[in-house]
Amino acid sequence: MAYKINNTLGTLIVTLADGTIDTSTTDLTLIGKGYAGFGESLNENLVKLLENFNNTSAPSNKIQGQLWFDQTNKRLNVYDGTKFKPAGGPTNSTTAPANAVLGDFWFDTTNQQLYCYNGTAFTLVGPTTVAGSGQTVFTNDTVQDNTGVNRVILKMIANDAVVGIVSNLAFTPSSTETNAAALIAAGFSSVAQGIQLSSTVSSAKFRGTSTDSDSLGGVAAANYLRSNANDTTSGSLGVLNDTGVTIGAGSDITMSLSSDDFTIAQTTQDKDIIFTVNDGGSATEVFRLDGDVSALLVASFKELRFADSGETISGDGTDLTVASGAKINLNATSDIHIPNDVGIVFGGASEKIEGDGTDLVISANNLTVDAAADIILDAGGNDFNFKAGGTEILRITNSSSDVIIRPVVDAKDLIFQQRDGTEVARVEDNGTFNVVTGKLAINGTAITSTAAELNLLDGITAGTVAASKAVIVDSNKDADGFRNVTATGTVKTAILDVNSILSTDSSNIRINEGLDVVGGLFVSEINAIDSSAIEVNEVTNFNANVVVKADVTATGSFIIGSASMNEADLEKIDGVTAGTVAASKAVVVDSNKDAGSFRNVTATGAITSGTFVIGDADINEADLEQIDGLTACLLYTSPSPRDRTRSRMPSSA
Numbered sequence: 001m002a003y004k005i006n007n008t009l010g011t012l013i014v015t016l017a018d019g020t021i022d023t024s025t026t027d028l029t030l031i032g033k034g035y036a037g038f039g040e041s042l043n044e045n046l047v048k049l050l051e052n053f054n055n056t057s058a059p060s061n062k063i064q065g066q067l068w069f070d071q072t073n074k075r076l077n078v079y080d081g082t083k084f085k086p087a088g089g090p091t092n093s094t095t096a097p098a099n100a101v102l103g104d105f106w107f108d109t110t111n112q113q114l115y116c117y118n119g120t121a122f123t124l125v126g127p128t129t130v131a132g133s134g135q136t137v138f139t140n141d142t143v144q145d146n147t148g149v150n151r152v153i154l155k156m157i158a159n160d161a162v163v164g165i166v167s168n169l170a171f172t173p174s175s176t177e178t179n180a181a182a183l184i185a186a187g188f189s190s191v192a193q194g195i196q197l198s199s200t201v202s203s204a205k206f207r208g209t210s211t212d213s214d215s216l217g218g219v220a221a222a223n224y225l226r227s228n229a230n231d232t233t234s235g236s237l238g239v240l241n242d243t244g245v246t247i248g249a250g251s252d253i254t255m256s257l258s259s260d261d262f263t264i265a266q267t268t269q270d271k272d273i274i275f276t277v278n279d280g281g282s283a284t285e286v287f288r289l290d291g292d293v294s295a296l297l298v299a300s301f302k303e304l305r306f307a308d309s310g311e312t313i314s315g316d317g318t319d320l321t322v323a324s325g326a327k328i329n330l331n332a333t334s335d336i337h338i339p340n341d342v343g344i345v346f347g348g349a350s351e352k353i354e355g356d357g358t359d360l361v362i363s364a365n366n367l368t369v370d371a372a373a374d375i376i377l378d379a380g381g382n383d384f385n386f387k388a389g390g391t392e393i394l395r396i397t398n399s400s401s402d403v404i405i406r407p408v409v410d411a412k413d414l415i416f417q418q419r420d421g422t423e424v425a426r427v428e429d430n431g432t433f434n435v436v437t438g439k440l441a442i443n444g445t446a447i448t449s450t451a452a453e454l455n456l457l458d459g460i461t462a463g464t465v466a467a468s469k470a471v472i473v474d475s476n477k478d479a480d481g482f483r484n485v486t487a488t489g490t491v492k493t494a495i496l497d498v499n500s501i502l503s504t505d506s507s508n509i510r511i512n513e514g515l516d517v518v519g520g521l522f523v524s525e526i527n528a529i530d531s532s533a534i535e536v537n538e539v540t541n542f543n544a545n546v547v548v549k550a551d552v553t554a555t556g557s558f559i560i561g562s563a564s565m566n567e568a569d570l571e572k573i574d575g576v577t578a579g580t581v582a583a584s585k586a587v588v589v590d591s592n593k594d595a596g597s598f599r600n601v602t603a604t605g606a607i608t609s610g611t612f613v614i615g616d617a618d619i620n621e622a623d624l625e626q627i628d629g630l631t632a633c634l635l636y637t638s639p640s641p642r643d644r645t646r647s648r649m650p651s652s653a
Contacts, residue, residue, distance in 0.1 A: 001018065001033060002015050002016060002017050002018060002032070002033070003015070003016040003030075003032055003033055004016075005022075005025075005030055007063070008065075013025055013026070013063075014030060016030055016031070016032035016033075017032055018032055018033045018034050018035075019032055019033070019034045019035050019036075020032040020035060021035055021038075021041060023061075024061060025061065026061050026062075026063055027048065027053060027059040027060070027061045027062060027066070028045045028048060028049075029041040029044065029045055051069065052067040052068060052069040052076060053066070053067070053068045053069065054069040054071055055068070055069075055071055056070075056071045056072050058070075058077075058084050062079045062084070063079065064079055064080065064081040065078065065079065066078070066079045067079075067087065068084055070084075073092075075089060076088065080099065082099055083098075083099065085097065085099075085104075089105070090104075090105030090106055090107045090114065091104070091105070091106045091107070092107045092109055093106070093107075093108075093109060094108070094109055094110045096108075096115070096122050100117040100122070101117065101119075102117060102118065102119040103116065103117065104116070104117040105117075105125075106122055112127075112178065113125075113126065113127060114126060127139070136157060136158045136159055137157050138154060138155070138156055138157070139154070139155050139157065140152060140153070140154055140155070141153055141154075141155050141179055141183075142179065143173055143174075143177065143179040143180040143183050144173070144174045144177035144179070144180050145171040145172055145173060145174060145180070146171075146172045146173065146174050146175070148174070149171075151167070151169075151171055151191070153165050153166065153167045153183075153191065154166040154167075161186075161198070161201060162183075162186040162187070162188075162198055163197065163198055163201050163204060164195060164196060164197045164198060164204070165183075165188060165191065165195075165196055166194070166195050166196075167191045167192070167193060167194070167196070168193065169193050170190070170191055170192050170193045171190075171191050172189075172190050172191070173188065173189070173190075173191060186198055186200060187199040187200030187201065238251070244256030244257060244263075251267060252266065252267055252268045252271070253265070253266060253267070253273070254267060266289070266291055268291075269291070270291045270292040271291045272288045272289060272290050272291050272292075273288060273289040273291075274288040275287050275288060284299075285299045285302075286298070286299055286302050287299060287302065287304075298313075298314070298315065300315060300316055300317040301314065301315075301316050302314060310323060310324060310325030311323065311324045311325060311326075312324075338355070340355065340356050340357040341354065341355075341356050342354070343355075346364075350363065350364060350365050351363070351364045351365065352364070382397055382398040382399070383395055383396070383397050383398075384396040384397075385408075391409070392408045392409075393407065393408055393409055393412075394406075394407055394408060395408050410429075411429045412429060413426045413427060413428050413429055414426060414427040423436060424436055425440075456468070456469055456470045457469075457470050457472075460472050462474040462475070463475075463476075463478050463479055463480060464479070464480055464481050465479055465480065465481030465482050465483075466481070557569075558570075572584070572585060572586045573585070573586045573588075576588050578590045578591070579591075579592075579594050579595055579596060580595070580596060580597055581595055581596065581597040581598050581599075582597075
């Protein structure tokens with residue numbers, strides 16, 4: 001037999017078949033007849049009813065009138081058939097709740113105001129003086145100061161804006177408490193004792209004239225000073241056009257304006273102008289204008305501050321401190337002088353720059369010089385001295401623009417290392433320059449020679465051949481002292497000079513291939529030279545002079561090109577004097593191209609000459625032209641009329 005489950009109004013909500021349960025109609029488990037294990041479900045239903053469905057979220061199968069305890073907000077709610085609403089308390093939200101009934105409360109969490117539903121709309125209960133309310137009232141308020149103490153103030157509100165407040169004491173509002181934070185936002189970051197106007201209200205000030213008031217501070221309105229005309233009082237304050245404002249019975253202090261210059265003057269001799277502030281409730285001097293010494297004196301332990309950025313100058317009566325949140329710039333058109341033996345200290349005393357008028361000392365734990373361009377060290381002397389622990393270890397010296405680098409500590413070496421500490425070379429105390437093997441290079445090319453190989457250059461005299469030593473030519477590119485020189489290829493030289501050979505054999509000068517001499521061949525002081533002394537196994541080409549400083553004996557001929565010269569040919573030029581004809585000798589003209597002492601000259605062709613000289617007569621081309629082409633004839637001459645005796649010829653003639 002099925003169970004029919006009705007609600008309080010008698011409405012059927014579900015029919016339960018025997019042996020079944022229902023969990024979808026309500027948030028309780030409905031148990032059918034004969035359902036095994038019904039005890040567990042029954043007990044859970046009792047717990048849910050007892051705790052009013054306690055959960056962080058609303059029940060999903062709620063029915064009208066069901067209670068739900070909101071665990072998050074710790075609030076009991078009732079389901080009205082549409083939604084859960086607080087039971088016995090206001091609704092807390094940023095917007096007005098829907099489906100409200102008469103008497104429902106709503107707390108506006110945005111403006112911190114309480115409303116009540118009048119059956120038609122929500123009406124404001126309070127507070128009424130919040131933004132958007134349009135209220136102009138005087139109201140009291142409780143705010144918390146920055147020490148956590150509640151303070152009561154009177155607020156003057158005009159059209160939602162807090163224009164001013166009244167407080168019986170001064171305090172600083174808390175930045176976290178709700179009412180205090182709202183007060184700060186209204187223009188009261190600090191609360192003064194008395195009446196205070198808001199800093200956020202434009203042109204907020206007290207209005208009216210002094211003559212409209214009975215008194216302020218017990219002073220009659222008639223004793224107030226006018227600000228729009230010359231005026232004085234029986235007291236010590238005067239406002240005059242000619243001298244400005246005067247303070248004191250004897251006009252000790254004057255404030256005046258002249259040519260747009262504003263002047264504050266202390267007229268009493270050697271007296272000061274003192275500036276004080278209220279520091280913690282007591283008058284505290286900050287600085288003064290000292291009339292006795294004509295100086296600005298800042299009180300000890302007080303700061304001369306620039307803006308509010310941490311730029312200060314302060315003193316404690318002994319030390320002066322200049323502080324800056326950023327850079328400190330020293331800008332001078334001339335020098336900045338620091339007295340002798342007064343240093344500039346960075347952090348601790350270990351970092352210091354100090355001079356004594358002659359020497360400048362920079363001391364530090366580590367000294368770093370970092371320049372975006374060049375670092376120039378310019379010393380008036382000749383030495384750069386490097387010390388370690390006060391002991392000089394290295395000196396760099398200028399010697400007539402030559403640079404000298406030397407260790408200063410006795411019996412110590414000059415060591416060169418790579419970045420990883422590997423030694424590359426060292427100059428030892430005994431003068432030895434020791435280079436690690438394979439580390440020396442010239443123009444990028446490594447020198448692989450061993451020390452023994454380099455010692456072949458030690459003790460060499462240029463131009464002299466020494467046993468087991470390299471050969472270095474002298475300034476003339478000569479080298480003397482070779483014993484035997486054997487060449488398997490071509491020997492090319494400008495001059496081949498073989499001197500001081502007293503006796504020769506086939507091993508003295510041996511040329512197995514061609515000898516190409518560009519210059520000359522000199523052979524001197526050879527006692528006996530034959531085919532065994534100079535052995536030429538191939539063709540020898542002499543491309544320059546061959547000079548032999550001794551006799552050369554040959555049984556054959558000298559062949560030059562296609563010409564062959566034997567002994568008889570050479571005899572024709574032996575002993576010839578230039579310009580002189582000798583019997584059986586070749587004729588060689590002198591420097592004028594002349595040759596004399598010819599006996600007979602026979603020519604089968606023409607003889608061309610400028611002039612023929614015969615005895616004292618010379619015949620040139622013009623002389624010969626006069627007789628060239630003459631024909632033979634009889635020449636008859638008559639006596640001259642001037643010669644009457646001797647010039648007559650016989651009539652027979």
